[in-house]
Amino acid sequence: MKKIEYAEILINDKIADDIYSMTLFSPFIAKEAKAGQFVEVYTGLGEHILPRPISISEIDSQNGKITLVYQIVGKGTEYFSKCPIGDLIKIMGPCGNGFEIKKNAKKHILVGGGIGIPPLVQLCRDIKGKAVVFLGAKSNPVLTDKFRKLGAEVYIASDDGSIGFKGNVVELMKEIKPEGDMVYSCGPKIMLKFLAQWAKENNIPVQVSMEERMACGIGACVGCAVKIRKKGESDWQNLKVCKDGPVFMGDEVMWDE
Amino acid sequence: MSNINTEVNICGVVMKNPVTTASGTFGSGREFSEFVDLNKLGAVTVKGVASEPWKGNNAPRIAEVYGGMLNSVGLQNPGAEYFINNDIPFLRQFDTKIIVNICGHSIEEYCKAAEMLSDSDVDLFELNISCPNVSQGGITFGTVPSMAEKVVSEVKKHCKKPLIVKLTPNVTDITEIARAAVSGGADGLSLINTLLGMKIDIKRRKPVLFNKVGGFSGPAVKPVAVRMVYQVCKAVDVPVIGMGGISNYEDAIEFIMAGATAVAVGTANFNNPFATAEVVEGIEKYMIENSIKDLSEIRGIID
Numbered sequence A: 001m002k003k004i005e006y007a008e009i010l011i012n013d014k015i016a017d018d019i020y021s022m023t024l025f026s027p028f029i030a031k032e033a034k035a036g037q038f039v040e041v042y043t044g045l046g047e048h049i050l051p052r053p054i055s056i057s058e059i060d061s062q063n064g065k066i067t068l069v070y071q072i073v074g075k076g077t078e079y080f081s082k083c084p085i086g087d088l089i090k091i092m093g094p095c096g097n098g099f100e101i102k103k104n105a106k107k108h109i110l111v112g113g114g115i116g117i118p119p120l121v122q123l124c125r126d127i128k129g130k131a132v133v134f135l136g137a138k139s140n141p142v143l144t145d146k147f148r149k150l151g152a153e154v155y156i157a158s159d160d161g162s163i164g165f166k167g168n169v170v171e172l173m174k175e176i177k178p179e180g181d182m183v184y185s186c187g188p189k190i191m192l193k194f195l196a197q198w199a200k201e202n203n204i205p206v207q208v209s210m211e212e213r214m215a216c217g218i219g220a221c222v223g224c225a226v227k228i229r230k231k232g233e234s235d236w237q238n239l240k241v242c243k244d245g246p247v248f249m250g251d252e253v254m255w256d257e
Numbered sequence B: 001m002s003n004i005n006t007e008v009n010i011c012g013v014v015m016k017n018p019v020t021t022a023s024g025t026f027g028s029g030r031e032f033s034e035f036v037d038l039n040k041l042g043a044v045t046v047k048g049v050a051s052e053p054w055k056g057n058n059a060p061r062i063a064e065v066y067g068g069m070l071n072s073v074g075l076q077n078p079g080a081e082y083f084i085n086n087d088i089p090f091l092r093q094f095d096t097k098i099i100v101n102i103c104g105h106s107i108e109e110y111c112k113a114a115e116m117l118s119d120s121d122v123d124l125f126e127l128n129i130s131c132p133n134v135s136q137g138g139i140t141f142g143t144v145p146s147m148a149e150k151v152v153s154e155v156k157k158h159c160k161k162p163l164i165v166k167l168t169p170n171v172t173d174i175t176e177i178a179r180a181a182v183s184g185g186a187d188g189l190s191l192i193n194t195l196l197g198m199k200i201d202i203k204r205r206k207p208v209l210f211n212k213v214g215g216f217s218g219p220a221v222k223p224v225a226v227r228m229v230y231q232v233c234k235a236v237d238v239p240v241i242g243m244g245g246i247s248n249y250e251d252a253i254e255f256i257m258a259g260a261t262a263v264a265v266g267t268a269n270f271n272n273p274f275a276t277a278e279v280v281e282g283i284e285k286y287m288i289e290n291s292i293k294d295l296s297e298i299r300g301i302i303d
Ligand SMILES: Cc1cc2nc3c(=O)[nH]c(=O)nc-3n(C[C@H](O)[C@H](O)[C@H](O)COP(=O)(O)OP(=O)(O)OC[C@H]3O[C@@H](n4cnc5c(N)ncnc54)[C@H](O)[C@@H]3O)c2cc1C
Pocket: A038, A050, A051, A052, A053, A054, A055, A056, A069, A070, A071, A072, A073, A074, A075, A076, A077, A078, A115, A118, A119, A210, A211, A212, A213, A214, A246, B063, B064
């Protein structure tokens, strides 16, 4: 079940260069959502007709709140950054499938890159077993303290070496050699591709959260295609990131097509 | 309420109100039924269906542009058999008409799809002649009058439902194509399909769409659509479903005044999933406020 809510903006703070954290009062979505799902956020700018998909970073179902962490990359996200506290913003959700937490797993590996880190916060909170978290960014990964507070073992990488390991998260993982029963990830496509390769070599299943340009966000327009070859099937198909995803199994994504 | 009549007759099929959906923007109604009571709509026009499944184009398939969007979905669809087994039973739970949009890469493919769907429980066909004709080097069927007439007359032989032909606006003279479709046997026309457009990402120095070009739709195209509906309604004598940028009831009334019998809401569904139902309610309100008993009183009133 999805709904449109006019959510009150409770917090809209800058947490890093060009990155904001927005907490909304959105009781229906907070009640229904799970980690890895996203909401469609409408811009309210007449000439921009399409909603913007933004992952849900944290869910507080008891108090009816959700938190979105977004980066300014264009007109829509710039508009969000200027929305004052107390205003209502139109959102639809929860959209997409979300992560599937592997039951009875002893150890989970979470891997986030750049603006792909936010949805892993709620996942880390929902995970029962032990979590090892790898976070990377160009220079300074966001939200690292959130994972530490949740008791996870956290490893940091930055491309320019300004913090933690110098290089990307997958290179860091090759050094640390983490063990686990499931990998969960969100980040740039190139990172997810190398991670899927790492996971295959290490024989660990990996869930990847993908991005694609969307129109409807609910599975009706087929605008958001990703090429998937299901296990045991010889032919591939274009699945919908907004409905069949955004989370797919890494070994089913056709990375080079 | 009781003294207004919102019913319209499209090629012998009575719709309880003039509002339907633009093919491709509403799927088969399933997803939008979480937001809209499909019983409220005059008809649901489903996404394009071909005789066999089509995989569609590579992503990115969507680009937002000022006042609208481009799409290059490439008519991805799971094929007629899937549609018949899954989507028709779903839609038949509702009190609304079903318009099935048919696509093909060749006359044979169009005819095969029409044949497969003819015995199914749908009310109307909408023939999408904006597909490339593979045997003619990919020229769009609907841009050449003789080709448009030919595909319509061939499909007509294979279909047992009233046939609406959907026109592409990417032509020099829309009335010429409209006449060709009618002389091929079209029972009605729908227009406009999307305008061919392009967007370039100046940072990456590349087109946003993988396919480079795509169909432009949304509020920005509405004046073009109203003009074409107006011209076509003057040129031919069959009922017309008007569409192109309709976001609210005022837009819908414009199309009706231009001569359209029914109207379709398309891209607006992405901005407002309630758009179709709101247009229905808006038309009713407009009729009451303006003492209009039947839409025929305002249909085509522009000289
Ligand atoms: C499932 C999903 C979850 C996401 N979660 C987050 C998140 O938690 N935080 C965050 O900062 N960003 C997230 N994104 C990316 C975010 O949707 C885009 O950054 C945003 O749409 C850009 O809008 P804009 O108007 O600022 O940019 P513009 O470039 O002006 O947007 C133009 C059009 O392109 C689309 N677009 C641009 N970039 C992207 C992109 N990367 N992915 C999909 N559509 C895009 C826009 O939606 C819009 O339709 C997510 C994307 C997806 C698909």
